Amino acid sequence: MAAAAASTYKDRQFLAVIGDEDSVTGLLLAGIGHVTDPPDAQRNFLVVDAKTENSEVERAFKSFTEERKDIAVVLINQHIAERIRHSVDTFTEPFPAVLEIPSKDHPYDPEKDSVLKRVRRLFGE
């Protein structure tokens, strides 16, 4: 089991982000942005604003979590995770790690975090 698990995360080296413009800009400044080689160039970030369709967010989330095998961590703004809450909650694989992060306009609410919800439930709070 351990050997199989090792091969699933050894090549994961990038972070991906789904977020509003400010969050994405900031994280890109930190240097996480990556575009894959030309034949099918894929970005590892998606800027979501009020006009972005939920289906597009969903597609990006699916592609980061299921299709791409080189992503170790998916960062997603909490208010955007809220829009595709079902997908986020049903994704329970350990890889990639899905992390809900606060954004500038939406302070962090621990009550909504899918992992923290599990933590709370385990301790019966």
Add this chain to the structure above:
Amino acid sequence: MSGAVGREPVFPTRQSLGLMKAKLKGAEVGHSLLKRKSEALTKRFREITRRIDEAKQKMGRVMQIAAFSLAEVSYAVGGDIGYQIQESAKQARFRVRAKNENVSGVYLPQFESYTEEGVNDFGLTGLGKGGQQIQRCRETYARAVETLVELASLQTAFLILDEVIKVVNRRDINSELDELDREEFYRLKKVSNKKQRDNAAADAEILAARERAAEKAAQNGTPPVAEAEEPETTDVLGEQEDNDVIF
């Protein structure tokens, strides 16, 4: 496994008493080992959940500071740099690698961040003005991302441990049942192997006898009918049930 009987089907002999005792001993040792493993994992698990809670709080603060430094940047640059940044991102400078940590036989991956040297997509960003702010903002965000990576490994460890603890706690029962099944299967297989071997031996014997009889018949010139009358010296207690009668 087999019906709702609360008792093992044991034939009362001394041998099976010994067997049962050995089995009980094995089960007890196995149980205590698993229990210790489960406890070690649970301890680790609780520690991790506590750290997740802390890290999440910290993340809130760090991200706030980072957002503020980004606001400084847009103020200094005097416009939106988001588009420019998104277009010039090509190669990730900030990457993670995973390494393993072993907790009672469970491998927990840990992400470790590192920067790829020689990659700089934003060399020209802020060349006109606000370069200093941008530099500062990059550093702030790099620190923030480090916190996030740390949190991500905690979270992954949490998910894996959660799963493993469930499995370990369940394994007491399942592995015991599996073992019983395996034993029974092995026994049946042995029995059928033995039967096959015996049958093959018996077949070979019959064949040899038949050949001998045929030879004898050819030498004597008597018709092969005599073969049936010839007293076959096979043991009656042997395995073969029905001899083929050949006329």
